[in-house]
Amino acid sequence: MFVRTEEIDLDLSSFAIEQAEKAGAQYAEARLHSTEYTVCMLKNGQQQPIALGRSSGLGLRVIVDGGLAFSATNILQREQARDLVEETVKKAKALSELLKEKIVFSRERKARRRWQAEEKEKLEDKNFEDMIEVLRELDKIVLERREYIPMRFLEMELSMEKKIVENSQGTRVEGYVPRLFISGFLTGMKEGRMAQKSIEYGGSGGWELLKMLKIRENVEHQSQIIRDIIDRAQKTTPGSYDIITGSEVTGIMAHESVGHPFEADRILGREAAQAGESYLKPSDIGRRIGNEQANISDDPTIPNSYGFYLYDDEGVAARKRRLLANGIVNELLHNRATARAFKTKSNGAARAVSFNREPIVRMANTFVEPGDYSFEELIKEVKHGIFVNSFMEWNIDDVRENQRYVGHESYLIENGEIGNLIINPVIEVTTERLWSSLDARGKQVEFWAATCGKGDPMQGAPVWAGGPNLRFKNMMVKTR
Amino acid sequence: MNKDITKNLTEAVFKKASSLSPDDISVITAYVEDSILRFSNNSVTVVDTSKEATVFLYLTKAGRRAMGATYAVDPSNLDNFVDRLFTSMKFTEKSEEYVPLPKATRIPEARSHYDANIEGLKEKISDQGAAAVNAALAQGAQRVSGAVTATIQAYSIKTSGGVEASDQRSSITINVRAFSSTGSSGHGLSCSASLRNFNAEEAGATAGRFAQESRKTGHWEEGEYDLIMGPTVAANILQMVGYSASAFHVDEGTSFLVNSLGKKVASEEFTLEDCGVIEGGFGGRSFDDEGVPTQRTSIIEKGILRTYLHNSSTAKKYNTSTTGNAGILAPHPWNIVAAPGKMSLETMIAECKKAVYVTNNWYTRYQNYVTGEYSTLPRDATFLIENGSVKYAINGTRISDSIPRQLMNLKGIGKERKWIEWWEVEVPTNTPALLIEKARVTKAQP
Numbered sequence: 010m011f012v013r014t015e016e017i018d019l020d021l022s023s024f025a026i027e028q029a030e031k032a033g034a035q036y037a038e039a040r041l042h043s044t045e046y047t048v049c050m051l052k053n054g055q056q057q058p059i060a061l062g063r064s065s066g067l068g069l070r071v072i073v074d075g076g077l078a079f080s081a082t083n084i085l086q087r088e089q090a091r092d093l094v095e096e097t098v099k100k101a102k103a104l105s106e107l108l109k110e111k112i113v114f115s116r117e118r119k120a121r122r123r124w125q126a127e128e129k130e131k132l133e134d135k136n137f138e139d140m141i142e143v144l145r146e147l148d149k150i151v152l153e154r155r156e157y158i159p160m161r162f163l164e165m166e167l168s169m170e171k172k173i174v175e176n177s178q179g180t181r182v183e184g185y186v187p188r189l190f191i192s193g194f195l196t197g198m199k200e201g202r203m204a205q206k207s208i209e210y211g212g213s214g215g216w217e218l219l220k221m222l223k224i225r226e227n228v229e230h231q232s233q234i235i236r237d238i239i240d241r242a243q244k245t246t247p248g249s250y251d252i253i254t255g256s257e258v259t260g261i262m263a264h265e266s267v268g269h270p271f272e273a274d275r276i277l278g279r280e281a282a283q284a285g286e287s288y289l290k291p292s293d294i295g296r297r298i299g300n301e302q303a304n305i306s307d308d309p310t311i312p313n314s315y316g317f318y319l320y321d322d323e324g325v326a327a328r329k330r331r332l333l334a335n336g337i338v339n340e341l342l343h344n345r346a347t348a349r350a351f352k353t354k355s356n357g358a359a360r361a362v363s364f365n366r367e368p369i370v371r372m373a374n375t376f377v378e379p380g381d382y383s384f385e386e387l388i389k390e391v392k393h394g395i396f397v398n399s400f401m402e403w404n405i406d407d408v409r410e411n412q413r414y415v416g417h418e419s420y421l422i423e424n425g426e427i428g429n430l431i432i433n434p435v436i437e438v439t440t441e442r443l444w445s446s447l448d449a450r451g452k453q454v455e456f457w458a459a460t461c462g463k464g465d466p467m468q469g470a471p472v473w474a475g476g477p478n479l480r481f482k483n484m485m486v487k488t489r
Numbered sequence: 490m491n492k493d494i495t496k497n498l499t500e501a502v503f504k505k506a507s508s509l510s511p512d513d514i515s516v517i518t519a520y521v522e523d524s525i526l527r528f529s530n531n532s533v534t535v536v537d538t539s540k541e542a543t544v545f546l547y548l549t550k551a552g553r554r555a556m557g558a559t560y561a562v563d564p565s566n567l568d569n570f571v572d573r574l575f576t577s578m579k580f581t582e583k584s585e586e587y588v589p590l591p592k593a594t595r596i597p598e599a600r601s602h603y604d605a606n607i608e609g610l611k612e613k614i615s616d617q618g619a620a621a622v623n624a625a626l627a628q629g630a631q632r633v634s635g636a637v638t639a640t641i642q643a644y645s646i647k648t649s650g651g652v653e654a655s656d657q658r659s660s661i662t663i664n665v666r667a668f669s670s671t672g673s674s675g676h677g678l679s680c681s682a683s684l685r686n687f688n689a690e691e692a693g694a695t696a697g698r699f700a701q702e703s704r705k706t707g708h709w710e711e712g713e714y715d716l717i718m719g720p721t722v723a724a725n726i727l728q729m730v731g732y733s734a735s736a737f738h739v740d741e742g743t744s745f746l747v748n749s750l751g752k753k754v755a756s757e758e759f760t761l762e763d764c765g766v767i768e769g770g771f772g773g774r775s776f777d778d779e780g781v782p783t784q785r786t787s788i789i790e791k792g793i794l795r796t797y798l799h800n801s802s803t804a805k806k807y808n809t810s811t812t813g814n815a816g817i818l819a820p821h822p823w824n825i826v827a828a829p830g831k832m833s834l835e836t837m838i839a840e841c842k843k844a845v846y847v848t849n850n851w852y853t854r855y856q857n858y859v860t861g862e863y864s865t866l867p868r869d870a871t872f873l874i875e876n877g878s879v880k881y882a883i884n885g886t887r888i889s890d891s892i893p894r895q896l897m898n899l900k901g902i903g904k905e906r907k908w909i910e911w912w913e914v915e916v917p918t919n920t921p922a923l924l925i926e927k928a929r930v931t932k933a934q935p
Contacts (some may be wrong), residue, residue, distance in 0.1 A: 058554035080538040083560040109532040137580035160742030196742030281634035282666040404852035
């Protein structure tokens with residue numbers, strides 16, 4: 010066993026809450042949060058320095074007369090913790106006098122529970138040798154196309170996240186999530202033709218994820234696709250096409266154009282100067298964004314998911330959220346502050362990625378709900394289309410209306426049959442147009458791991474995004 | 490600030506590591522205090538305080554290399570951390586990229602990037618937020634959001650190469666976004682190593698003014714335009730140049746400067762440096778992660794790529810010397826500085842027949858890092874320029890181009906520079922506005 014979680018003062022969270030209440034806080038919440046990680050990397054076959062680390066400390070939030078203050082430290086002696094608590098309460102009090110609108114949290118059921126992600130083959134039993142062996146095997150697969158892929162980078166990270174979330178309202182929840190994550194960059198270059206793909210595979214659980222996520226098969230596929238693009242992909246002809254998306258593209262579309270704008274803190278303007286706002290207004294529950302086919306959900310409780318959790322970082326039980334139901338705005342993502350502002354209950358979307366980050370509204374695993382088409386049925390009905398199975402470049406504006414996805418593995422479809430690979434078809438479309446063009450959904454859902462960025466200071470949260478193959482009618486495609 | 494904490498931790502970890510007899514040791518301890526005030530809709534939303542000590546450790550044995558970072562800094566956890574890192578090396582492979590840590594050379598004391606007044610700011614940070622909000626409202630803005638961040642950092646290093654040094658730096662930044670009654674928005678910021686050069690009011694006023702000036706919007710067509718990148722946008726792109734200049738990223742295939750050493754990569758008016766310590770800069774240190782003094786490195790000089798950024802390991806591969814930019818794993822820039830040009834913003838606008846002036850951007854993503862094909866989204870005030878003057882603001886734009894092509898197509902460089910750091914610019918960057926000829930601007934299918 011080479012990764013150990015050393016014991017820390019597990020009563021420090023209770024101590025901090027007691028001190029905060031003594032100092033005058035009406036609400037106090039303490040989170041002892043520790044993540045151990047180990048990382049191996051191969052750059053062009055060369056092993057890079059192995060890395061291991063531990064992020065651990067105490068995060069504290071207090072509310073005094075409607076003023077909210079957050080503080081964090083990893084210097085965990087009680088004396089320093091007490092000083093920090095007093096400073097935090099003082100700041101919250103000072104803040105309360107400047108507020109136009111007081112911060113109030115929704116009332117939630119108190120929870121006292123331990124939870125953890127299922128882990129069959131424990132990650133703590135693995136060592137760097139095991140990790141390097143995995144990367145060497147993947148590297149070998151890429152090397153089989155070495156004349157096409159001269160530059161390659163592969164990385165494997167194992168992490169184990171433990172936290173205790175406790176508050177002055179009687180909640181104490183202890184959680185544990187082990188994660189396995191493999192990422193990389195494959196750069197194809199031959200005789201002036203190029204293709205590049207970033208790859209990411211991850212989930213929560215143990216070593217069994219390697220097989221479960223079909224990482225070997227995926228790396229093999231991506232390497233071959235780079236070779237095929239360089240060998241034979243043809244220019245894209247701009248125009249109107251029906252588009253079939255692969256689950257990777259489906260997922261990013263759902264995440265960017267529905268997941269983010271359904272974060273209630275954005276809708277309230279709290280992220281305005283950083284991650285931006287939303288095309289939704291607070292009164293938009295019930296508004297139509299897409300057609301009947303557009304059904305998008307977020308669910309933290311999916312076993313083995315990269316965004317897995319059963320209680321959020323405010324101690325609220327996690328559950329599935331149906332964000333867009335039959336094209337209609339059904340439910341937003343809430344923490345306790347936004348829930349109160351919307352006169353509802355939190356749906357457990359508060360996440361903090363580290364002890365020194367405030368819990369904010371986040372997605373977990375966002376996906377388009379499956380339909381009833383097989384892939385063959387989706388393709389069969391397309392006269393003139395493109396199958397965009399994966400992407401590289403993408404982005405979206407800060408209210409989440411104007412988005413762009415540039416295809417990587419993309420094929421022309423003619424008269425119901427998949428034809429040649431084509432080079433980087435560009436879809437640049439508004440959110441309503443996108444989800445109003447959705448024509449049919451496949452029945453097989455797949456997920457892809459990603460690290461989602463939000464917050465100031467930045468918080469990169471592990472998420473899955475996915476869904477089935479989708480078919481969109483009459484989409485404009487360009488070449489840059 | 491408790492500077493002793495860094496020296497004591499560094500000393501303790503070095504001693505423990507030495508007892509295990511590795512070939513190389515580098516210990517760096519950082520102590521960071523952050524105070525953040527966030528506001529939205531003209532009101533404060535939260536105040537954040539963090540006090541953190543972090544220990545970074547690099548060890549080698551017989552060409553095997555390991556690095557680690559820990560926040561668990563009490564003595565027993567630290568001893569355990571050092572033991573684990575050392576023991577872990579036996580599972581690794583001997584690396585051809587191994588180079589012994591450099592021997593000590595004199596590290597000049599850096600005085601220019603620490604201001605005790607920032608440490609003394611404490612609760613007064615809310616005055617800075619209020620000044621920005623009020624300045625934006627005075628320009629006619631209806632609602633204002635943003636964040637003020639005051640940071641002080643202390644570092645100390647000890648290496649088996651004989652380096653022992655410490656440094657401290659400070660910064661204060663504000664990022665403000667103002668919205669007008671029509672929903673148009675403007676962005677302003679101020680970033681400084683010292684309180685004296687920080688101006689929250691001006692940042693707020695700029696955001697408010699842009700929000701007002703972009704109220705009137707009009708039609709535009711997808712196509713090729715000259716592009717005026719305000720300093721905030723230029724900083725986002727130049728940060729990508731700094732990233733691409735890292736020899737690690739060149740080898741990794743995440744750089745558009747692959748195979749470009751000694752070649753023309755930009756207009757000959759363009760010069761770009763990285764500076765470890767520079768007046769006004771708040772991103773650097775006097776030493777890098779290998780204990781090498783940081784320096785001023787000319788990355789691009791009059792359009793020619795002079796060097797990549799190196800640590801000892803990448804320098805060996807490229808048969809050159811380290812540039813003092815370690816990162817044990819990857820060399821990285823500290824403060825990116827573009828040389829000023831001769832044009833005022835007004836002259837840039839006046840010289841353009843058909844252009845887009847972008848004041849802020851976000852979400853820059855590549856189709857291919859090696860070709861530099863990318864797109865980014867202008868946000869906040871974006872203006873259409875026709876026949877030398879601003880016609881009106883435009884919405885829904887996207888720059889869909891290639892960074893190497895844009896660097897070659899630089900037609901004008903502003904004479905006034907600004908330090909930029911915010912959500913989309915992680916490396917402090919000092920840059921003027923840039924005028925680029927013929928960039929592609931696209932829009933979404935409605």
